[in-house]
Amino acid sequence: MSILKYPDLAFQSSEVIYKTQEDLLRRHLRHICDNSPYYRDKLKGIDIEHFTLDSLQQLPLTDKSDFSHHNDQFQAVSDRAVEDMSFSSGTTGQPTKFVYTRSDLERLAYNEAQGFRSCGFTDEDIILLTCTMDRCFIAGLAYYSGPRSLGAALIRNGNSTLASHLDIIKRISPTAMIGVPSFLLKLGKCITSEGFNLADHSIKRMVCIGEPLRDRELNFLKAGEELERIWGAKVYSTYASTETITAFCECEYQRGGHYSPDLGIVEIVDENDQNLPNGEVGEVVVTPLQMEGMPMIRYKTGDISFIIDTGCPCGRNIPRLGPILGRRNQMMKIHGTTMYPQSVQAVLDGLPQVKEYYLKVQHNESFSEHLTVYVALDGDQSQADDILQKLQARLRVKPELKIVPIEEIRKVVYRPESRKPVRFIDERK
Numbered sequence: 001m002s003i004l005k006y007p008d009l010a011f012q013s014s015e016v017i018y019k020t021q022e023d024l025l026r027r028h029l030r031h032i033c034d035n036s037p038y039y040r041d042k043l044k045g046i047d048i049e050h051f052t053l054d055s056l057q058q059l060p061l062t063d064k065s066d067f068s069h070h071n072d073q074f075q076a077v078s079d080r081a082v083e084d085m086s087f088s089s090g091t092t093g094q095p096t097k098f099v100y101t102r103s104d105l106e107r108l109a110y111n112e113a114q115g116f117r118s119c120g121f122t123d124e125d126i127i128l129l130t131c132t133m134d135r136c137f138i139a140g141l142a143y144y145s146g147p148r149s150l151g152a153a154l155i156r157n158g159n160s161t162l163a164s165h166l167d168i169i170k171r172i173s174p175t176a177m178i179g180v181p182s183f184l185l186k187l188g189k190c191i192t193s194e195g196f197n198l199a200d201h202s203i204k205r206m207v208c209i210g211e212p213l214r215d216r217e218l219n220f221l222k223a224g225e226e227l228e229r230i231w232g233a234k235v236y237s238t239y240a241s242t243e244t245i246t247a248f249c250e251c252e253y254q255r256g257g258h259y260s261p262d263l264g265i266v267e268i269v270d271e272n273d274q275n276l277p278n279g280e281v282g283e284v285v286v287t288p289l290q291m292e293g294m295p296m297i298r299y300k301t302g303d304i305s306f307i308i309d310t311g312c313p314c315g316r317n318i319p320r321l322g323p324i325l326g327r328r329n330q331m332m333k334i335h336g337t338t339m340y341p342q343s344v345q346a347v348l349d350g351l352p353q354v355k356e357y358y359l360k361v362q363h364n365e366s367f368s369e370h371l372t373v374y375v376a377l378d379g380d381q382s383q384a385d386d387i388l389q390k391l392q393a394r395l396r397v398k399p400e401l402k403i404v405p406i407e408e409i410r411k412v413v414y415r416p417e418s419r420k421p422v423r424f425i426d427e428r429k
């Protein structure tokens with residue numbers, strides 16, 4: 001199977017986009033019915049030649065547990081056609097395997113190239129990659145092969161030390177960086193503390209992965225704001241998942257993530273798997289088009305967001321995906337209000353007097369959920385009321401707040417067995 005590319009499809013009329021997506025969906029379903037042991041029975045009786053895009057909701061959803069439990073059955077090509085394999089954590093205790101054919105790897109590059117092109121990358125860019133390409137990290141390969149197919153040059157410095165990245169910035173003058181916001185922030189602070197003048201540096205753009213940059217209203221969270229200020233560069237967010245390989249990347253106007261309509265179809269569903277109208281918050285479901293090795297239908301990503309359908313000044317005529325607001329399995333219902341740990345963290349991250357924190361959610365005796373926010377403060381310890389008011393104003397719910405010594409919080413947050421700080425503790429039964 002070769003991949004069909006429509007690089008300017010997003011700029012076409014809604015009718016042209018709809019018709020092209022429908023044709024590609026039929027092609028996708030034909031490949032699946034002919035070759036996917038997992039879906040073959042599930043799609044029995046479907047009239048593919050007359051299948052419409054509007055009927056997509058009639059097809060079954062697929063979740064991480066389906067993929068873990070029937071992992072091998074998702075493979076729709078022979079082992080000989082596989083050119084790359086990756087593994088991600090599964091729900092069975094065993095990592096789930098993902099296979100990519102030559103066409104899938106070409107799709108991976110095309111997909112990422114479209115995103116990078118939309119936020120202004122060209123063949124003149126020299127890009128410092130600060131995320132790893134090994135350990136089966138498919139996103140690293142995507143961030144390498146996408147810009148490269150645009151003609152840009154890549155420096156694969158990956159998980160190297162700050163000193164090594166700084167050395168490259170000074171010596172090679174890259175024009176852009178790709179990485180996790182908290183790391184890029186650390187790098188920026190380190191470089192300014194050495195007396196290096198960031199006004200003179202060459203970095204003009206940063207593409208951020210893995211951590212949210214914006215809130216529900218698309219305003220920058222503290223990390224995004226600080227990144228633009230410290231580096232004096234434009235910061236763009238991109239999002240994708242290993243299973244769907246459909247990237248959502250902000251364009252130069254930074255108003256949500258565009259995707260390539262020839263590579264995927266996006267839906268949002270509620271807790272009961274019912275489709276939600278544009279603008280409403282729910283779980284992101286993606287049908288990746290043109291995937292060959294492990295094609296999927298309506299994959300539930302577990303990530304929470306919403307669709308933005310107001311026009312974008314860049315002229316792309318497709319809805320955009322909002323920022324990722326949380327993970328479905330971390331959803332809390334506090335006094336009847338649905339919320340995610342990320343929204344609480346966003347408030348705390350924006351308060352300069354909060355030095356460290358973590359959240360704990362538990363069931364109380366009546367089995368309703370109870371959220372406690374543990375906070376360590378800088379200086380004046382009598383600011384609890386002020387913090388509570390700010391949390392309540394933003395979350396519309398008042399959690400319990402406990403002020404504790406910073407050492408106690410650090411013991412909970414920084415654990416030897418975890419690479420990332422642990423700021424959310426879920427003790428619900």
Ligand SMILES: [Zn+2]
Nearest residue numbers: 251312314316
């Ligand atoms: Zn746009």
